[in-house]
Amino acid sequence: MDFLKSINEANLSGVLFKNLNLKKNIIHFLDQHGQSTISEIGKELKLSTPKIISTINELIEEKILNENGKIESTGGRRANLFGLASGSVFFMGVEVSKYHISIGLMDLNKNMLHAPKNIPFKLKNSEESLENLISIINEYIGSSGLIKSKILKIGINLTGRINQITGHNYNYFQFTHLSVSEIIEKATGIKTHIDNDSRAMAFAEYCSGVVEQEKNILFINLDYGIGLGIIINGEIYYGKSGFSGEFGHNPIYDNEMICQCGKKGCLETEASGFAVVRSVQKKLKAGIGSILQRDIKKIDEITLEEIVNACNQDDTLAIECVAAVGEKLGTTNEYIRLPIKSSLNKFSSSLVNNDTQLKTSKLGLSAGVMGACLLVRRTIFSV
Ligand SMILES: [Zn+2]
Known part of the structure; x- marks a missing residue:
């Protein structure tokens, strides 16, 4: 079964499952190390050369990998170099803010393309607002000139309490038993993942090296509200129930101001x-x-x-x-x-x-869309 089909297949077993994981491991290795030779990949993954060659050939046929010439060498036979292919598959990121939407595509090599910012939009907890979001996404897909099967996954950043596993947002767009991601997936025909905006931004800033060598980061997203993205040991911290980073609603002030959340004295009432x-x-x-x-x-x-x-x-x-x-703050x-x-x-x-x-943000307004892309891109490596 081809890689792109098998990646969205929930119930793979036996040889198919093993083969998919091997391909993910090779892609992950090339993502971490850049273009490499068969012996470098085989050494790391502890696999025989014939197995690596046959799997790499499949990935080249599927346009996930490219052969990028030969390694520089002073003598003997020069080995072929393999790397991730640009332009074959894409991940789509959507950043939903209070008054606009930014959107973009990322390829396997983390290049961003077609990334319009600030498309007018009003985020409200209404069906109309959700329909607008969906039509902006569909119009964007239409204008990208790509066939849908080339977009592997859509990542959407939303504010609010989000369970990224079930795709529910407890503050916005919960009108039926369907989760936000299920509704958007149905309307676009593309697998969809939603996540909290601050977490996605934190991940993008971390990947862009905002604090070099540092693996533990607190990212504060000061917009209308205050969000917190937590990275521990290079991984996003989601918390036990998936709501990590609910930072703005700590009762800090002894004031009488009513917060967005309905309580008094939250951090957001004075610092947001x-x-x-x-x-x-x-x-x-x-x-x-x-x-x-x-x-x-x-x-x-x-x-x-x-x-x-x-x-x-x-x-x-x-x-x-x-x-x-x-x-x-x-x-x-x-x-x-x-x-x-x-x-x-x-x-x-x-x-x-x-x-x-x-440190202040390195990516600025691009952090959200890049983070959304990087989070869904990452799912194709996770074994
Ligand atoms: Zn509050």
């Missing part, structure tokens, strides 16, 4: 994009000058993006509001990184923070 928007609105209404007044017709409809743009144009009001939240750029750094020094033990690095 929502908190920034609220404080900017309050100051604008009090008549404090800002370039935001010039551009914004309705104060109540101001977006986080407009505030970040104002910061980048050195708008004092916007910078003050972002920095104030930075003191309580932190991310994105120096306006917010420096207050966090000083809070870390002030409030945590030097024993702990001495060997802790505070």
Whole structure:
């Protein structure tokens, strides 16, 4: 059975199962080591040369591997080099934000292509919003010019409490017994995986080497809410029930502010994009000058993006509001990184923070789509 068919087959047994795992192991090896010779692959996987050759030939026929010329050598017969093929199969990543969707395709060699950002969209817990999401995905597939069987899997990042195994999102799109991933899979005809947005971003930043040599990372996603992605020993930490990273709803403040989640005093009430928007609105209404007044017709409809743009144009009001939240937490750029750094020094033990690095995102707005692609790409290696 061919690799692409067998990978989505749940009940493989015997020889077929063994063969699939062998192919996954070879792909995984080439992913980790780059192009290699048959003897290098055989040594690592402890397999006979004829077995490796026949499996590699199958993978070449299936367009998963390429023969990439011969190894440089000073004498004797030069061995052939094999590597992962670009352009044969793809993984699709979809990042769903409050006001837009970003989308993209990744090939086996982690190259991104066709990756439009900020397609207008409104994330609401309604059937209409879910239908819009599906039609954006289907339009994108149509415009990519690829036949569907070339897209192995779709990875979708959503905010909220997500069980990535069952595909349920407990905050959005749970209208019937079907999970979000089942609904999208049915509508697109392509296997679909959903995951929490912060976890996917954390994984992409980790893979891109944001903190070199480091295998333990906490990634803070400061958007309208606050998400946390946890990487331990190079692997995403999902937690016992799959809801790791529910960080924004820790009751930190003794305030009377009602959070998105319905409780009082959550971290998100004072240190989040929502908190920034609220404080900017309050100051604008009090008549404090800002370039935001010039551009914004309705104060109540101001977006986080407009505030970040104002910061980048050195708008004092916007910078003050972002920095104030930075003191309580932190991310994105120096306006917010420096207050966090000083809070870390002030409030945590030097024993702990001495060997802790505070880095800002390397991938920026691309982290979500790349993370979604990388998470589904990874599933074809897992034995
Ligand atoms: Zn809350």
